[in-house]
Amino acid sequence: MSTQVTLTLPDEVYRRAERLAQLSSRDVADVLVDTIELSLSPLGLQSEAIKPVSALSDEEVMALAQLQMEPEQDQSLSRLLDRQQAGTLTETQRSELLALMQVYEEGLLQKAQAMSEAVRRGLMEPLEA
Amino acid sequence: MPQFAEICSWNFRNYHLIPTAKGGTDDEDNLWLACRLCNSYKGTQTHGRDPVTGRRIRLFNPRHQKWSRHFTWSEDSAQIIGKTICGRATVIALQLNNIIAVMVRREWVAVGWHPPKIE
Ligand SMILES: [Zn+2]
Numbered sequence: 001m002s003t004q005v006t007l008t009l010p011d012e013v014y015r016r017a018e019r020l021a022q023l024s025s026r027d028v029a030d031v032l033v034d035t036i037e038l039s040l041s042p043l044g045l046q047s048e049a050i051k052p053v054s055a056l057s058d059e060e061v062m063a064l065a066q067l068q069m070e071p072e073q074d075q076s077l078s079r080l081l082d083r084q085q086a087g088t089l090t091e092t093q094r095s096e097l098l099a100l101m102q103v104y105e106e107g108l109l110q111k112a113q114a115m116s117e118a119v120r121r122g123l124m125e126p127l128e129a
Numbered sequence: 130m131p132q133f134a135e136i137c138s139w140n141f142r143n144y145h146l147i148p149t150a151k152g153g154t155d156d157e158d159n160l161w162l163a164c165r166l167c168n169s170y171k172g173t174q175t176h177g178r179d180p181v182t183g184r185r186i187r188l189f190n191p192r193h194q195k196w197s198r199h200f201t202w203s204e205d206s207a208q209i210i211g212k213t214i215c216g217r218a219t220v221i222a223l224q225l226n227n228i229i230a231v232m233v234r235r236e237w238v239a240v241g242w243h244p245p246k247i248e
Pocket of ligand 1: 166
């Protein structure tokens with residue numbers, strides 16, 4: 001299954017895709033499909049719909065801004081990353097790590113969105129960087 | 130002061146995600162515990178290849194090298210640009226501009242938390 005979309009790319013991006021297409025003797029469109037697919041691969045397909053942060057109540061925004069991983073998942077992730085560093089991951093552990101990294105990355109992004117939304121709404125102080 | 134992961138300058142202050150190094154030694158591998166994104170992309174790599182010169186080089190070590198000598202921010206502050214052989218190799222090896230990192234940095238730029246002032 002596939003869906004057709006029309007994209008407007010900055011010239012510079014298009015030129016890069018075109019260059020890659022020439023180098024690999026392929027269509028620019030195919031190169032773009034591959035590029036998008038590869039860069040989106042860290043994200044899993046969660047079935048539940050996600051509301052945009054702008055549609056959340058103040059309480060929901062604050063809850064999301066304080067989001068943390070479940071302690072159990074958090075510990076497993078640390079342990080698996082340690083093993084990955086040491087080069088001792090089994091195949092099963094590797095897929096486990098991938099799944100946990102997805103949870104972690106999606107949480108990171110949602111949390112960042114919620115935090116900046118909270119600052120925009122004046123619920124949180126902007127930090128001095 | 131916010132605390133930043135030493136390589137990707139991840140803002141951890143509100144993330145509470147720094148794993149407590151449990152009696153870790155000072156060896157290089159322990160330095161990477163700071164950020165899980167970097168950590169997961171690093172895997173067992175200790176060296177990377179600079180895309181410009183093709184040279185293989187030891188990855189950036191925040192303990193012995195200065196961030197600003199090897200990296201800088203892109204104009205929109207969302208991406209890390211390698212300035213040296215080591216910087217460029219590290220950006221690629223650790224995928225410092227992976228989609229999640231870039232999107233999160235954009236959120237922070239929007240509210241003035243990024244880029245951090247680091248030495
Ligand atoms: Zn990092």
